[in-house]
Each structure stands twice: as structure tokens, then as C-alpha cells.
Amino acid sequence: MTKNKVKTKKKVNSYIKILLWMCLGGAIGAVVGLGTFAAEGNLQTAFADIRMWIGTHTVLLLAVLFVLSVVISIVCYRKGEGIVGQYLNSNDDEQQEELDRQYDFWGNIGMTGSTVLLYLSIAIFAFGLWGKGKEGAVQILIGAVFFLLAGAVCAIYQVATVKQIQKKDPMKHGDAADLRFQKDWIRSCDEVEKRVIYEASYKAYTVGRTLLLVAVCICILGEMYFGGCLTAIVMLTICNIVMTLVYSYHVNRLGKLGLNS
Template identity: 30%
Template sequence: LKLWNQSDEQEEMIDNIEEKLSYVLLFTSVNLILGFFFFGAGMALLSEDSYTKVILFLVGFIVCVVSTILIQNKVVNLEKEINPFLNGSVYDFKFSQKWLDSCDEAIKLNVYKSSFKAYKSITNTCLILWIVCVLGYNFFDFGIMPLVMVTIIWLVQTIAYCIESIKCSKNKIN
């Protein structure tokens, strides 16, 4: 980034940097999800009277969450150097909204396209998990809770998408 002199000829260099930053953000998102797994696994191990395992899982949770926040802060600050019009701090509870509000139309279009792709992926994943839960309930005695959880996630995702779509349609007409 320090070598970039903001000329059109070096625009490819900045695109390459932004792509690498996107992969870093992907890593931090996965890291955060794994941190929550560590937390849940640690809580599940409490009943086993194995405090060493619980402590390791809780440390894993803390390390994952703290490293995610610190790395995301560095990425956001670097992105703000590249695009000075972007605003927000990862330490702000309304960061996502402030960031999106400061994005230009090209970035917003990318966010919207990515969001729709995620919506479709989650719908397909929920369908597959629903089938697994139904089969597991009938053949492996999973119980009803996995089916309930998948259904709740699927409902929340679908309802949120549809309500937002309705709101956007109303705003377009007015």
C-alpha cells in the first residue's frame, strides 16, 4: 500500500490488496465462529468434571474473539486508508450500518449481490439440514431439537429477507 501512488496504472495493485484483505476478513469470520464453537464445547464439557478441557476451550474462545477483533480493526483501518470516504470503527456497535452508509454504489452493489448469494446458500443448507434432521429423528433418535433449531434458523432468514424486500419495494414506489 505504501508503494501505491494512486495512479490509474497501479489500480490493479490496489485491487490485489483489497482482494487479500477480503481473504483476511474471511479468515477472521471463520475464526470467530470457531471461537463460539470452543465456548459451546467448553460449556458441554463442564458436566464431565474435566476442568482442564473446559479452560482450554474457554481460552480458545477468548483467543479467537480477541484476535478477530484486533485483526478486523487493522483491516478496517487499512481499508479506510485506501478509501478515505469509508467511515466506522469495529469497536462501534453500529459499525456495519455506518460502514455501509459510507460505501459508494459499487461497493454497495457488491454487498447486495453477496447477500443474495448468501441467502440462497443458507436456504439450500437449511433444506439439506432439515432432511438430515428428519432422517436422524426417524433412524438415529436425534430427538426433535435439531429439527426445531434448523427450522427456526430457516424461518428467521426467510422472514427477514422477505420483510426487507417488502420494505425496499415500498421505498422504490414512493
């Protein structure tokens, strides 16, 4: 078989796969649409109950998220500080590599956890704002305090972690409070670290692209059948959390494969 025939066959197979995926997507969309239409009343009631419950317990939920932010930040920072101390006092290459892996593990948990908690705080606070009149002004104010505190804790932890990494590796440059931080930080990374960052970012991007398309469809259905309202907030929060988790997972996975060793 000539090369031209092979290329033609590959193109035909690619087109067939695209058509099959389109047909599958149409079938899934039809099933979801019919199911949503049939269960419209029950779903509306369920969503209304969830929205009401979150709105009633906004302050409590934000307080819990604030406490979790503090706990995760303190635990992960102290773990990291202890590992950095051992790293700086060690002259054994194998031990330093093991300490590097431990530090990456706790740093990954802290950075990912604090980011996810921040996204959840934003979503819960948005739910708390919905449907509140003057009588709910005090609740909104208290919720805003917890929301801002949770955001401040996450920001302080992430800035402190950057300085902690620079303490462990003085070659890392960048001020976390500077708008040019990401550029300066990546420039100071070696080629292997850049590869890990770029590969994990691309994986998160590809997942996010598909997820956003699905989110748009869900938001359209939400607007059609349930009045929309907070559907977009829920979907954007889910998208942000999933992309954060995907990036974190692939950074950890690439590290275990030895790409950053």
C-alpha cells in the first residue's frame, strides 16, 4: 500500500471517528434533554431546596471553609518548614531527593487545597447573596467577613510557600505579590521543571476546554428549565476546581515518573 493510500485511509478513519463522536454527542444530548424535560418539576424542587439550604447556612458554611483554610495552611506550611530544615542540613543526595518528593507532596496538597477552598468560598458567598433583602444584610456582612478571611489565609499561605521554596532553592526568583511573578518564576526553573509545568498545564487546558463546553450546555438547560440564576456560578466553580485538581494530579504524576528529578 502506497503512502498516499495510507494517508487517505487515516483521513477517512479520522472523519468517521468525528462523525461517530458527533452522533454519540447528539444521542446523549437527546437523552439528557428528554430526561430533564420529564423530571423538570422534581429537579426544580430539588434545586430550590438546595439553594434555600445553602442560603440559610451561608455563614456557617463560610466559617467551616475558613477554619479548613487555616488548618490546611498551617499543617502544610509547618510540614514544609520541617522538610526544608532537614533538606538544608543534609549532604546526602538520595536523602535530598526523598525530601524533595515529600516537600512536593505537602506543597501540592496545600496549594491545591487552599485554591479549591477559595473557589468554594466564592460559590457559597454568591449563593448567600441570592434573594437576600435588607433583613439579610447582617448575615451577608458576617458571611463577607469569613469569605475575605478565608481568601486572605489562602493568599498568605501561598505567598509564604513561595518564600519557603526560595529558601530551599535560592535559584528560584520572583515576588508573589508582583504581576510578573509567573514569568520570573518560570524563567528561573530548569528545563525539566518547565516541562512538568507545561505538560501539566496542557493537560488541564484540554480537560478545561471540554469541561467548559459541557458547562455551557448545562447552563443553557438551566436557563431554559430552571430559570438559570445560579447555574453559571455552580458550573464555573466546578470547572475551576476540576482544572485545579487535574493540574495538581499531573504535576504529582509527572514527578513520580521522574521528570522533575
